[in-house]
Amino acid sequence: MRLKSLIVLPLFLLINGCSVSNLNPFKKTKVYYIEGDDSYIDNTVRSGSKIVKKHKGGYTSAARQRATMKTYIVNGRIYHPTYVGIGDTMRGIASWYGPNFHGLETSNGEQYNMYAKTVAHKTWPMDTMVKITNLDNGKSTIARVNDRGPFVAGRVVDCSYAVGKEIGIDRKGTCNVKLEVVGFAGKVYQPSAGKVAPKVKLTNFGVQVGAFARAKGAEITKAKYIALAKGKQVIIKDGRGDDGTLLHRVHVMGFGSREEALDFIRDNSISGGFIIRE
Secondary structure, three states, X not given: OOHHHOEEOOHHHHHHOOOOXXXXXXXXXXXXXXXXXXXXXXXXXXEOOEXXXXXXXXXXXXXXXXXXXXXXXXXXXXXXXXXXXXXXXXXXXXXXXXXXXXOOEOOOOOEOOOOOOEEEOOOOOOOOEEEEEEOOOXXXXXXXXXXXXXXXXXXXXXXXXXXXXXXXXXXXXXXXEEEEEEEEOOEEOOOOOOOOOOEEEEOOEEXXXXXXXXXXXXXXXXHHHHHHOOOOEEEEEEEEOOOXXXXXXXXXXXXXXXXXXXXXXXXXXXXXXXXXXX
């Protein structure tokens, strides 16, 4: 249901101010991986006793997971999906959504089921398991992120009807909540002795090292960074500037974190270089 309202925005477009059209993010192809103990992951999706399908790492397919971790913009505001770890928390206002959205497509491509225990969150990864505690009455439950939203100032989570009913906001509409990350891939994390708690980590960082009106300049720069950035992918992406001019952008891809990408910019004194996420 959120899909039609999202504009997926590669980071270099945000910085360069280039024009952006409405894109369907789910035509792209797992951008994150689960780091640490993954023995708790449930790879099956069941309907009663029948196994419906299997996904390595959870419910959301790899292609859709990658798309939902891209920077996007809604109503003029920019959102940057990010990684989270077990125990991360957030506070704010919760709301719920129900009959008007029942059966429509969520941001990760599932059909919204108001009777399932799911929530919409603006930046946490799909299939993150979240403990939602109503700070007004002490009631709590656990649900899975499968949608983006709510896009209302001050609100941090949009609950399904089932979740809203369990924490007591199905009639009131909103409440103050605390969110806590308790698992990934559709299952609550069960700690094991000697094993590190997992976290979802983004791995699709890159650096734009130059943009050229002439293809020759881009090719020379690409060759330079192939030599400098051994083990990384150096590519040229063509696109239009905000004035319609054709630009050839040189990207160095394959950094495991934002910090690694920043170090590359600093170590190579790349004037005007900036981080992108694709």
